[in-house]
């Protein structure tokens with residue numbers, strides 16, 4: 001169903017771009033009106049795998065039901081099974097059961113773009129330049145990616161990345177923005193250098209407060225003086241050994257949509273601090289004030305507010321660590337099983353800057369909980385894998401709930417936590433539906 005809605009939204013938004021995403025090619029003849037003219041009809045027949053006897057009656061812009069209702073059809077190149085929330089900019093999330101891999105493959109990592117990505121497929125990645133500068137940079141420099149790779153030690157780490165708005169769709173009153181359900185999270189393995197090493201080579205001044213990025217993507221308006229996004233982290237976060245400048249994901253060059261040829265990665269914080277298509281690192285002498293750093297972006301009320309309240313900018317605080325959270329990645333919600341038959345569950349849990357200490361599951365809407373088996377992370381700031389076995393005492397409809405607790409004893413809430421104007425930080429327990437037959 002989400003797909004069907006997705007495809008209609010896609011076409012309502014920008015039909016030319018939609019055709020490109022849907023049919024995998026740019027073509028003017030395949031425009032929304034007169035969809036079935038000449039080559040359009042040929043392409044559609046090829047995709048459907050059959051000719052269309054009554055093609056002449058088919059309205060222009062109609063999306064064939066066979067495609068609108070198919071899971072496989074609606075795809076972004078290089079992605080598989082993701083739900084597209086927006087096509088301009090491209091935003092797509094991953095259904096929970098497709099996040100089952102211990103290390104998230106590129107095909108299953110959510111995409112969150114704020115602007116128009118640069119065209120980078122034809123560049124020389126080693127010649128890509130990053131300048132390191134700012135009020136608190138003592139020896140500003142421009143370094144090519146090739147130079148960075150030669151000069152600094154390489155590290156490979158599994159690091160989770162989650163959008164600050166993941167879970168937004170559950171807030172009421174609704175918050176504007178991409179209506180993420182649970183799928184704006186992933187944990188690939190990244191290769192690069194420590195940001196700390198690069199910053200130290202350029203001299204970190206005593207006045208350094210924040211480390212920020214700017215990037216090569218452009219503003220949706222087309223206005224070259226505007227940046228789509230430029231965020232950062234306090235110096236202490238930038239200097240952590242897991243804060244990296246990376247060029248590879250799962251042993252391969254970064255996919256274009258994820259920042260090729262090089263991005264920043266500060267795991268455990270809202271994904272928006274991890275700048276893709278990195279062009280500049282700025283060592284600031286103040287809290288960074290770039291695009292989506294100020295106002296209400298990636299901020300929550302400093303003190304709790306009533307749902308629906310308007311909050312003044314000065315009462316909004318920057319989000320730092322993300323909260324404790326977990327997913328059930330097996331089984332898929334809605335499966336059927338039998339009474340008293342053990343059912344294996346599995347998933348992942350993560351907790352921003354912290355580690356997950358305990359994992360629980362419940363089959364009775366949270367009345368009682370049982371400990372799950374929880375593994376240690378591959379390294380700090382990687383998600384952790386958990387498994388559990390449940391049995392259902394009689395036939396009927398059940399929900400399995402999963403709840404993680406971090407190493408400071410903070411638990412996921414069973415219901416949606418504090419409402420906030422932009423709908424960030426929803427870490428409510430994940431639930432899957434199970435039908436049990438006799």
Ligand SMILES: Nc1nc2c(c(=O)[nH]1)N[C@H]1C(S)=C(S)[C@@H](COP(=O)(O)O)O[C@H]1N2
Nearest residue numbers: 110111112113114163215271272274275276
């Ligand atoms: N240059 C640039 N970097 C960016 C963004 C962007 O739009 N432009 N989006 C940010 C946001 S909001 C998130 S959640 C992550 C998403 O990373 P991904 O698309 O690789 O999953 O990238 C961040 N880095």
Ligand SMILES: [Mo]
Nearest residue numbers: 163164271272
């Ligand atoms: Mo994000």
